[in-house]
Amino acid sequence: MWNGKMKAVTFSYDDGVEQDKRLVALFNRYGMKATFNLNGSRHISNGPGYPWTFNGNITVARMPIEDLAGTYVGGHEIAMHAYTHADLDKLSDEVCKYEILADRARLTDFFGKVPVGLAYPCGRYSDRVVNVLRENGVKYARTVISSHSFDLQDDLLRFNPTCCDSDERLFELAEEFINTEATKPMLFYVWGHSYALDLEGRWERMERLCEYLSGRDDIYYCTNAEALL
Numbered sequence: 001m002w003n004g005k006m007k008a009v010t011f012s013y014d015d016g017v018e019q020d021k022r023l024v025a026l027f028n029r030y031g032m033k034a035t036f037n038l039n040g041s042r043h044i045s046n047g048p049g050y051p052w053t054f055n056g057n058i059t060v061a062r063m064p065i066e067d068l069a070g071t072y073v074g075g076h077e078i079a080m081h082a083y084t085h086a087d088l089d090k091l092s093d094e095v096c097k098y099e100i101l102a103d104r105a106r107l108t109d110f111f112g113k114v115p116v117g118l119a120y121p122c123g124r125y126s127d128r129v130v131n132v133l134r135e136n137g138v139k140y141a142r143t144v145i146s147s148h149s150f151d152l153q154d155d156l157l158r159f160n161p162t163c164c165d166s167d168e169r170l171f172e173l174a175e176e177f178i179n180t181e182a183t184k185p186m187l188f189y190v191w192g193h194s195y196a197l198d199l200e201g202r203w204e205r206m207e208r209l210c211e212y213l214s215g216r217d218d219i220y221y222c223t224n225a226e227a228l229l
């Protein structure tokens with residue numbers, strides 16, 4: 001597995017917003033690979049979709065359709081985040097299925113590749129949602145529950161990340177990951193929102209993390225699908 005390596009690092013970022021451009025550039029500079037989870041209906045061609053503003057000066061906008069293909073370059077993965085960012089656990093099975101299939105179709109149109117994974121919008125899911133995903137061929141789905149662990153997990157449709165990029169233990173975990181001699185596969189899986197790096201002034205911290213993890217022969221830098229499937 002993992003090109004013969006025992007350690008892997010992967011990232012997962014939600015919502016397909018403008019700040020992803022800066023994040024992709026950062027990941028590419030340090031050789032990191034990530035998965036970006038997008039809502040197919042939220043990207044429109046005539047300008048930034050659904051912008052909202054924090055503190056009066058930070059704008060968060062969905063990536064316009066014409067920027068999508070040129071943004072996510074460098075071997076990153078595109079995955080689903082439901083067609084309209086709906087709370088999947090509140091929907092009927094039928095509408096939940098629509099959210100998955102419509103998102104998959106739209107993202108396939110955008111990127112010319114069929115997405116296989118998903119991040120639950122707002123982390124919301126239920127056993128029923130998991131069944132809908134399974135029946136419709138989704139291969140893995142990420143929650144927002146931190147495992148604070150590097151262990152592999154059996155249930156890929158309820159996959160718990162190691163931690164969020166805002167986690168106060170982020171660097172403690174990174175050091176543990178780097179310094180532990182792997183006797184079994186170890187996956188460091190970090191998720192977040194690129195716009196939160198703007199809102200919370202955490203770009204420098206994110207760059208420090210990428211720099212700290214980068215350039216090691218014993219680590220496989222990969223997308224979520226490459227890490228999990």
Ligand SMILES: [Zn+2]
Nearest residue numbers: 014015121122
């Ligand atoms: Zn989201």
